[in-house]
Amino acid sequence: MKKSGIRNRTAVVTGGASGIGRSMARTLAGAGFSVAVADVDEARAGRVTTEIRSEGGEAEAFTCDVSRFEEVEALAEGARERLGPVGVLCNNAGIGGGVGASMDERGVDDWERVLGVNLLGVIHGVKAFTPRMIEDAAGGHVVNTASMASFLPSPGNGPYTTSKFAVLGLSEVLRLELAPHGIGVSVLCPGPFETGIWDGDETSDKGGDPSVLGPRVLAAIEENEPFVFTHPEFAPMVADRFDRILKRLREAGPAMERALRAAT
Numbered sequence: 001m002k003k004s005g006i007r008n009r010t011a012v013v014t015g016g017a018s019g020i021g022r023s024m025a026r027t028l029a030g031a032g033f034s035v036a037v038a039d040v041d042e043a044r045a046g047r048v049t050t051e052i053r054s055e056g057g058e059a060e061a062f063t064c065d066v067s068r069f070e071e072v073e074a075l076a077e078g079a080r081e082r083l084g085p086v087g088v089l090c091n092n093a094g095i096g097g098g099v100g101a102s103m104d105e106r107g108v109d110d111w112e113r114v115l116g117v118n119l120l121g122v123i124h125g126v127k128a129f130t131p132r133m134i135e136d137a138a139g140g141h142v143v144n145t146a147s148m149a150s151f152l153p154s155p156g157n158g159p160y161t162t163s164k165f166a167v168l169g170l171s172e173v174l175r176l177e178l179a180p181h182g183i184g185v186s187v188l189c190p191g192p193f194e195t196g197i198w199d200g201d202e203t204s205d206k207g208g209d210p211s212v213l214g215p216r217v218l219a220a221i222e223e224n225e226p227f228v229f230t231h232p233e234f235a236p237m238v239a240d241r242f243d244r245i246l247k248r249l250r251e252a253g254p255a256m257e258r259a260l261r262a263a264t
């Protein structure tokens with residue numbers, strides 16, 4: 001590693017058994033990290049560790065449901081015990097939440113399920129790992145997987161979009177808080193990639209091969225990049241949204257004055 005100065009050589013990847021997480025786990029192992037492949041799917045996590053070992057890397061599988069704090073705590077303890085102090089944490093596990101149903105049609109259980117994995121899962125990772133990383137005083141890096149959905153709301157995608165907006169905000173605060181400890185934070189905001197998250201979805205553009213994301217994320221860790229984007233074609237849509245927000249913000253002064261005059 002060049003600039004990051006991460007001295008602890010264990011990496012933890014949640015949702016490491018498939019898709020984007022599998023790519024990150026394999027790349028980090030290839031870069032010399034001992035990798036904890038953590039996933040709710042025990043069999044697939046085992047298959048990824050076998051794959052990493054066959055490529056000459058070191059990896060252990062951990063069964064963990066990130067929506068349960070006690071399981072993430074056990075992961076933090078177990079990874080440290082079996083592989084050594086953790087230098088890189090990838091809070092990546094996520095579920096899609098189903099596209100199409102509007103908020104009035106969704107039950108509270110739907111919200112709890114999606115936010116439990118996509119948002120609380122990240123919070124649990126931060127809570128279980130970062131105090132140990134701070135105490136180790138050996139640098140480090142946290143990668144949180146958000147989405148382009150963190151910037152571009154679309155109808156029928158309420159719980160997922162809400163979770164990914166929140167992961168973006170959380171990551172930006174975390175970056176400010178961990179910087180004094182020499183721990184970097186990147187938020188990964190992928191566009192569409194063909195992974196298990198699309199299983200059962202026949203309508204969406206499923207995107208390309210996620211294996212490019214491991215090398216991309218490793219570079220972001222080395223450079224402590226705040227945002228990791230993959231699909232520049234979304235830039236005009238993001239610019240349009242920010243332009244509309246800024247226009248309203250700039251009009252806030254006169255609008256407040258008008259309201260004040262109307263009230264007096």
Ligand SMILES: NC(=O)c1ccc[n+]([C@@H]2O[C@H](COP(=O)([O-])OP(=O)(O)OC[C@H]3O[C@@H](n4cnc5c(N)ncnc54)[C@H](O)[C@@H]3O)[C@@H](O)[C@H]2O)c1
Pocket residue numbers: 014015016017018019020021038039040041044064065066067092093094095096117145146147148189190191192193194195196197198206207210
């Ligand atoms: N694929 C895309 O197009 C895309 C785009 C933007 C963001 N993302 C995000 O990327 C991340 C990884 O998803 P992916 O696309 O690789 O999908 P994937 O389904 O291939 O991989 C997700 C992994 O997370 C695991 N997982 C699910 N719930 C879990 C839980 N409660 N605890 C632990 N592990 C759990 C799954 O078993 C699976 O192995 C997610 O956060 C997703 O929201 C994906």
